[in-house]
Amino acid sequence: MITAHPSNARPDPEHLLYLIAEATSACTGAEFFQALTHQLAIALNVRCSFITECLQQPPRAVRTLAYWDHSRFLDNVEYELAGTPCERVIGTGGTRLIPRGLGAVYPCEQGLAESYFGVPIFDATGVTVIGHMAFLDDRPMTDDRIAHAVFKIFAARAGAELQRRRVEDALRASEEKYRLLVEHQSDMVVQLDAAGRLVFASPSFHDTFGVTAIDGMFIATVHDEDRDAGLAALQSLLRPPHACAFECRAHTRRGRAWLSWSLNAVCGAAGTITEVVGVGRDVTQRRRAEEQTRQNLQELAHAARLSSLGEMASALAHELNQPLTAILTFSQACQRQLGKHAENSEFKHALERVVANAQRAGDIIKHMRGFVRKTPVQRSVADIHHLVTAVMQLVEPELREHGVSIQCAFSSSLPSVVVDPIQIQQVIVNLIRNSVEALAGNGAARRVIHIETGTDGAEAVALTVRDTGPGLAPQIAARLFEPFVSSKAEGLGIGLSICRSIIESHGGRLDALAQNDGAAFRLRLPLGRL
């Protein structure tokens, strides 16, 4: 024990410990350090007492956490350790007592105090010095070995407090960081209680919904049409992995929007949900783009259906017309033969009916073809490259699924064409799909489709789709464009024949090119005028 007054009755160390512990136990932070500094100064009966924390590692300077001198607290100060008695305390990690003549040992302390006692403060590992306690007095101090242990206890307590404070500071800094993140990001952050009530909502949430009070239910932000899906998602939070994600429409301040929510439940010790944290994002733009793509696909599919119908009707009409022509012509020839033998009136009548019915069948077929050909064709000026680019977006999922890539070699100056963009896109989609199927079925390592554009003379543009697949079987190649001819088990055989009739209706040509390997199709479109 060290006391400034050896003549005084030595205080009972345990009692001293008790007193100080009682005075400081209720406090934390700055208050704790002040109480400890003050109580130690009283207990030791010294003029000056302070506690510091190191400002860096290895420490070159310290900052006081509490500074008691001349019976009052002074403002905290920072000071360099070099040339001070504290330097050795912190540097060596041992206590240091200078009972008298401090000014003689440390000239910089000359006239400031007579005696000095310093105790290092360690972190939880007990190795790194993170601060120290120091006591100064104008009178000499005496040593007492038991008291060193007592001081070590206080130093440990101060160390724990210092560390606790540092963790707290770090936490506060981190909270501040998160607060800044939450407040300044466009994504919405919400916190819900176990019942689904909004407990916290980020400014972006308020900005989106234009509300300032957060006492509502989270589900109330979800549009009626998606509420069931939202409720189902929230219900799923009760089950591991206690996370869900869903997209919903919402009435926001800026109108109707699509939001994407990702929610995570925080479970307490008993496994019950204590709260839910969620992040939401406005995905309206993405949804719109998807919607547009879906619509384009539908239009293409619709055009394809119409074309298929037209093509099938046309093919059917041709196939039926041939036997019908034979029937009608034979019947009419018979009628003429019979005309020379007037007595066969019953035969004559029967033949008349055959002819009339065959004619009716012919009219029905003609009508059917006329009807399907009425599909309005809307031609406009189009850039083939734009059409190809749009198509590539449409078939992107299929390309990705089968690991096929497209390499384009676009002519730098390609004149515009006058076409029905949907129909031409349909043809390009068809050609690319055929190639994708050929490549996917082939198990080829290199799955590339080459698309080239260029002019064909002064009056036409050409587009070539080439793949590195197995190519065309000779027996298929010869009848490639005929309806109902297909190399695919499930194929209808309508695709290429429709493609050719579309291109021909534009005054162009669609041909299969002779290739050493793979298949290549070339479509040629005249420039044309509106």
Added chain:
Amino acid sequence: MKAAAVKYRPTVFVVDDETDIHAALAMLIKSIGLEVEAYASPHAFLERYRSERPGCLVLDVRMPGMSGPELQERLSALEDSPPIIMISGHGEIPMAVKALQDGALDFLQKPFSDQVLLDRIQQAIVLDAARRRDNEERRELRRRYHTLTPREREVVQGVVAGLINKVIATQLNVSTRTVEIHRAHAMEKMQAPSLSSLVRMLAVLNPPNAR
């Protein structure tokens, strides 16, 4: 000319890859007393056909190997090409227009009325006979024209151009009398009874290298 007409009766050639259709057409055409030859392909037809045979051709558009329009193009190279009636299940307008522009007499969409077809065939046969007569006349006139001397041809061209003998004489740097002699010889060789008939003959002949 007259010998050819006597040699052959007009024949209706039918080319269609559908055997039932060409059989039916053959029966129909025979029923009005015309000669018919039906073929299942343009190649089979070309093997047997001789352009001096009068008649007409009923031709399907879509056939494997050689299409109707392709056969039409081949035949158009002949001087006495037969009139063609196209028939097709694919009554595509552009194809019909093309066939008609290339000289087809008509384009009928299957199934067609027997009366329309037979009417067209009758017209085609009449047309063919007229064409053959014209062609024969042109050939005969050409033959006569080739017997003319270069000087006689020059005089004839001047006469047809409406020039009087004197002007022709000046142009050719000969006497008017010489022109009159050339002219008389030319008319005799061309068997032209009058000036107007000579002009008509030259119009029919329209020799490509005459000056």
